[in-house]
Amino acid sequence: MPGPLEGVTVLEMANVITGPYAGMLLADLGAEVIKVEMPGTGDLFRHWAGDKNQFSPPFAAFNRNKKSVTINVKTTRGVECYLRLAASVDVILENFRPGTLDRMGVGYNAVKEINPRIVYCAISGMGQSGPDSHRPTYDAIAQALSGLWSQLTEMNDPEPVGPPLCDQLGGLYAAYGVLGALLHRAGTGQGQRLDVSMLGAAMGFQTNAVAGYLMQSDVADKFSRAKRSQTYAFVAADRRPFAIHLSTPDKFWRGLADATERPDLLSDPRFKTKTDRIANYEALRAELAGVFETRDRDEWVERLQARDVPAAPINTIAEALDEPQVRHLEMVRTFGQGDEALELVGFPVDYAVTPAEPGDRPPLVGEHTDSVLRSIGLGAEDIEGLRSESAI
Template sequence: MHDVLAGQLVLELGTMVTAPLAGMMLSDMGARVIKVELPETGDPFRAHGGGRYSPPFVAYNRGKESVQLDLRSPEGLANLKRLLERADVVLENFRPGVMEKMGLDNATLRALNPRLVRASITGFGQDGPYKDRPSYDSVPLALSGLSSLILDPEDPRMSGPTIADNITGMYAVQGILGALLRRTRDGQGGHVEVNMLEAAISFMPDAFAQYSRAGIVSGPETRVRISQAYTLRAKDGLLVTVHFSSVQKFWEGLLKVINRADLASDERFATPAARTRNYPELRQILMDVFATRNRDEWVTALAAEGVPGAPVNRVDEVADDPQVRHMGTFVRTEHPTMGEVIGIKSPIRLNGQRRDNPPPPPVLNADAEAIAAEFGFQN
């Protein structure tokens, strides 16, 4: 995948997560990505945790060039237009109307560069009653219903990674690739629009199908009951996940692992439907059994019987997992001034290949001189 988009120039006007993630994914596929940053501060994510090279910024910005432009000034806007004239994609996550206020509406962009693909990421779309509202990850999660599948209604505390941010960036990449493919047929760019609310809704089609087809309003346990997925605490206090779905051989293998053949004839658990109905009772039985041996013993025993299961690795354990080490998922690069940077390679391979050594994220304005010379910037 490291050269799929070779020769494509992407201008990233975005900040924080959604647009930077999309820009990074395009870079992983070989595109040249120029990150256009704010005067003085650059992307606000740079300063999270202090300095201008924070972990959140590093997470979403490998493989890019950086240049600062003041888009509120005539000179900065003129320089941006020089970039736009030669770009293939411009990627932005401004609020609706900001590009238009800068004089960069779709008609103007088409006049500058008919082949340009504009990708706009918003919280709630370009119009409608919520269009001007600010949006961060947890807001579309709540509106979409996705939070209702995650939060414990008795103790509703937010937890976990950014979901709406990340999946919105991924949907944006899908739209951009589609627009670039269409351009090969008609030579025209276009306007890709993605919003966080619809991205979050699209992330859980099963919940809406359950409601529309069966009248089931899903909650935090609906999917895991049907899937027969459990997280259990072992004797050493560490966690194990088991997921045997409705596949009979996995259920039979689990009974061998826990030495409870008697459960096969227990009418509460005799069929997948019965196990779904009696999920709390089966969970309690499994919790009691798994408390008798250490985590690694259970993981080994599950693997020996071919039962889907795994240790619940902490973040600091993942890189040492044998399969993760085998795949070479993590990459170490050396930044000339910021030292070693550890990143995650793209999970997408083409013919067994992917970008193995992407450049580390840029320091602020690192490429200004070279970009100015190449594109003939005004001073």
């Protein structure tokens, strides 16, 4: 069944995560996404960490449901070929450093001349202008500069943490921005350029922390949100971790006291109200840590859930994929067919009328070059000529 973006064609001139993730999200919604890669090598993620496969796990993670064409825009004929393709599409995604594609003759101004309706999304680390726009930026740099990292680690002993949040937030905001620009174009016929930066995406994501600082001069740290939301993590007797959330309503707090057989906590003046528990977060955490060391995790989670207290094991990815609710949501889907099929995480939005259904596996380098170029009017001799000049 066609997805909601059926009929939209996207040209993805991007490597690694931010651009490819945005492209994949649009592809999951039914857009035709044509990935432009350098002949021979392709996306840098294809052989990440020495992987000799055509698509390493990092490449597969961000590149399903796409077509791949190889065009060398460092050649004159390659530029001509790229622009001919750009003239036929609705959206362009690129994540090169600001000015790079302009210098090659394939940037926004060149495309706008031949395709004024284009929705052109330029993704960068720091933005297209400003004092730091020229800086090389990766996920860790955007996390650090934006203040996001400060809420994920101890500042006196900082460590790298978690998945590439800023990379994927940049891709998510880019896809979101493209949808808005397409809607605007549908009503006005007007294309436009979008500027999405990893730094801006990271700042925009931190609505709560920024509001807290601007309104109350509160500088968020690793435990700020945990204290306010009354979120706790403990290790059970079997050394397996689990999480508890006690924010509201108050029945969660009473249920925890009952599950732990500690009714005295309810009358303890340090913990009587939610405000008290926020102020004495560390003391309550210490009280409960000793209690939760007396039984295994499964027993604690069962006791808490029986009293409607939000609680769950802190799973590894392997454990998460085995969760009954995750399986029910069908979050692991099969992309492609036969021996080339891959199991990957699926699209998390369930449309009732235009579902995002599993599609194709990630493409091989240049797998669709000939068919895509034929679709824009190039014949066999044209294509062979481009190939002989190393333009494709």
